[in-house]
Amino acid sequence: MSDQYSLNTRFCEICAVFLGKRGKDSVPSLTRALDTIATDLARNEDLRTRMGSDDPSIWPSLHQLWNFLANYPSADADDPALGILIVSIARFTRNLVAGVAMNQQNAYADEPSLRRILHLYSSWSAFRSTDCNAFPPTRMVVQALSNIVTTNEDLISRLWNTYLTLPEEQVVLIRLLGSPDPKTLLSLLVLMVNCIHNSTERRSLLAKSRVGARICITLLDRMVLLYDAEDSSDSAKAFDYGYHLFAHLFDGGFVPDLYNSLSVEGEVIAPHQTTLLKLLDSYLQSSQTCPMHCDMCHMLSGIFFRLSSYSQSAIRRAIGPEQSEPLNGTNELPQELDLLLPKTCEALVLATQCIVKISLLSEEQWNTDPSAVDLRAIFRDSTSVDGQGTAESVIELLRLLDAFLPRIYFGKAVINPVTDRNVTSPAADPSGFSYLKRDLVRFVGVLCHKDKALQDRIRICGGIPVIMNMCVVDERNPYLREHAILALRNLLDDNRENKDEVNNIQPSGYWDNEGVLREKAGATLR
CATH class of the missing domain: 1.25.40 (Serine Threonine Protein Phosphatase 5, Tetratricopeptide repeat)
Structure with missing residues (x-):
């Protein structure tokens, strides 16, 4: 031979x-x-x-x-x-x-x-x-x-265009993504990553077409299952290649198209959109430079407002229109529990983390290169469909969360009927609210850093007492107190009006050993 x-x-x-x-x-x-x-x-x-x-x-x-x-x-x-x-x-x-x-x-x-x-x-x-x-x-x-x-660029384009324009039932990529064999899945993802590498056109087809959306939905489902795979296994390698595939889409600025293609009519946030936000958050946290995609920033701002508005409405329905103080220590039951609220807040944490990371990267880049685009301005100046600004939305949500959620003080939860009266509804599960207060407070600190206009807006909407009230220990929100102190420092930085506001606030209560806020005798509540 x-x-x-x-x-x-x-x-x-x-x-x-x-x-x-x-x-x-x-x-x-x-x-x-x-x-x-x-x-x-x-x-x-x-x-x-x-x-x-x-x-x-x-x-x-x-x-x-x-x-x-x-x-x-x-x-x-x-x-x-x-x-x-x-x-x-x-x-x-x-x-x-x-x-x-x-x-x-x-x-x-x-x-x-x-x-x-x-x-x-x-x-x-x-x-x-x-x-x-x-x-x-x-x-x-x-x-x-x-x-x-x-x-072979010519053959890759022919193959990709063929596979993403076939009738959905004939798309073997979708069928193979469901293979129970991790080696097959790994081989397939190697092929798919090679196909979209360095090609804007092929990435666009994956992010925008109907078949591409179905492929991404199926892959997101598999990645959820592969997440806990043992290191160095074929399943773990398949997860890595799946992540690289989405990273290529993020690099190309296709996040808004992909996010929109995963939406479900009538739902504030679809499960696959939440998974996509997890991948985007991981991608951004590993980035050393700021991705200059204004469309992605506008998308994240829109997601934040949509989720924040939904959460505010759901919490108001739960605590009642007349309830303005925390429910801690009362016997008042929640009036209406929204089953989607925990999942909405989980996605809100992810969106907030993405925004904070982009803001920090953008500020660092802008400090070294004044000609660079200040992406923080997109988040700072955005408004919701009902006219609520970013600062006002964050502060209002924090105020409502403080009334709705108990603090966990050194392993002991402050009594709250929403989560402590044998309520078995999934909405009462506090796991979906982990890190929410902490990341929202961090968001405030990042946005108002050396920005007097935003510092003033936060004071005007009553945000300073809200931030001061977050300077507490809460095991559901690790480092909440530290982030609140930093946010308060940024709010007071070179701002006389805000300093006067703090000086005028006198303590009206104190936290006892159980983490319950007790009213001081003769004090006037603000």
Whole structure:
């Protein structure tokens, strides 16, 4: 097999024998020969080039093999011999085309056959997920398809445009993302990341098209399941590649398009949008430079207002229109519990963290380069649909949260009927509210830093007493007191009016050892 002419001749001969007999008895000899050739091809790029270009041409025989497999009766898809044959032919194809543009071009003619096989095996494995016989053929075909197009811009574009414009039920990417085999999922995500790498057009198609949205929804579901995978496992590697795929979309500024495509009519926040915000938050926290995407900032500002407005309305319904002081220590039950409030607040924490990170990065960049865009201004100057400004929205929400949520003081919760009267509704679950006060207070501190206009707005809307009231220990909000002190420092910085406001505020109560606010005798409550 070392002689090139004899290698091509041998390949054509064994293919002709198999296609002539088409029986199970001829499968072992074909697979043994293909596996031997595939091993040699993997080691020798020059051999790949010569085998793909010399006579007799191997391509007609290879096309016939793939066509035979693509038209194999689906009723016999669970035949182990068929799976073994697919693995051998796919491995041969994968190794033959690796890094050789001409071979890739010739092999791409078999893409419809490969797609049909993937469609067959993804359907079969969906019903037989406990049987791993379908995994090796599916995985190897995906790897072959990946090698056929990788580094070949023309073929990648043709493949991506084809797959994202197919009828939804025929999109094998969606079906394969549901594969229970992490190795198959990893191979698929490698292919997808390679497809959108350095291509604005292909990223746009993924973020904006209907099929692209379905792909992203399916991938987000898988990433939730893969999040706790053991380090260095195939599942963990698949999660990393999924994250890289979304990071490419974030880099390209496609967050608003993708977020909107994940929306569900009638819902303030969809589960997949929350998962996307988690990925965006992770992406931003790992960034060393500020992503200059104004559209993303406007999107985050809109998300914040929408979630804040919903949370304010839900809390008002819970504590009642006349309730303006904390419920701590009272026997008053909540009037109406909103089942969506915890999830809304969870998403609100993520949106706030994203905004704070962008603001900090932008301020740092603006300090070193005054010509840079100050993205903080987008958040500072935005208003909600009802005309509420950012500062006013944050302060009002903090005021309501202080009346609605108990503080946890050194492991002891301040009594609050919303969460301490055997209320079994999911809305009473405090886990969805973790870190909310802390991040909102931090948001105030970041926005008003060296900004007298915003400092004044916070004072005018009554925000200084609210921030002062956050200078407490709350185990649900780690470092709440520290962030509140820093926010208060930024509010008073070079602002005489705010300092006078603080000096005029006299303590009207004190916190006892149980973390309950007690009124001082003779004090006037503000």
